[in-house]
Amino acid sequence: MKFTRYIVALVLFGIVLILALMFGLPKYNVWQQEMAGKAEMAKAEQNRKILVEEAKARLEAEKLNAQAEVERARGMAEAMKVENNTLSETYNQYLFIRTLEKLADKGSLPQIIYIPSNGLVPVMNLDKGAAGKSIKTLPNE
Numbered sequence: 001m002k003f004t005r006y007i008v009a010l011v012l013f014g015i016v017l018i019l020a021l022m023f024g025l026p027k028y029n030v031w032q033q034e035m036a037g038k039a040e041m042a043k044a045e046q047n048r049k050i051l052v053e054e055a056k057a058r059l060e061a062e063k064l065n066a067q068a069e070v071e072r073a074r075g076m077a078e079a080m081k082v083e084n085n086t087l088s089e090t091y092n093q094y095l096f097i098r099t100l101e102k103l104a105d106k107g108s109l110p111q112i113i114y115i116p117s118n119g120l121v122p123v124m125n126l127d128k129g130a131a132g133k134s135i136k137t138l139p140n141e
Helices: 002-086 089-106
Strands: none
Touching: none
């Protein structure tokens, strides 16, 4: 009799356990999927925040680069003003020659042909003094 009591109690416990699992497992699966969805949503939100911060950083960098370009252009404009207003034509010709040499050193110019004229300095403006005159050729030696 005691033995049957244990068996009945064990069978009832098994039935209760099976019923609990039948109702509990689907609820657990729903809860697990809900937690996975929340985790995925938090991850997506974090990734979005990272992308927004990266975009802000790129925008700030571009603004700073633009400001640097503006300052560089201002400096170049001021330098050109100084060169055009205060420097002699000979010094400007020297700067021109130096720039040509730098370009040739970089390989940007394949070849420089220098024909000295006007006191061994290159003529910067071919229109100056050449208007209405015919082009003279060098005499043959």
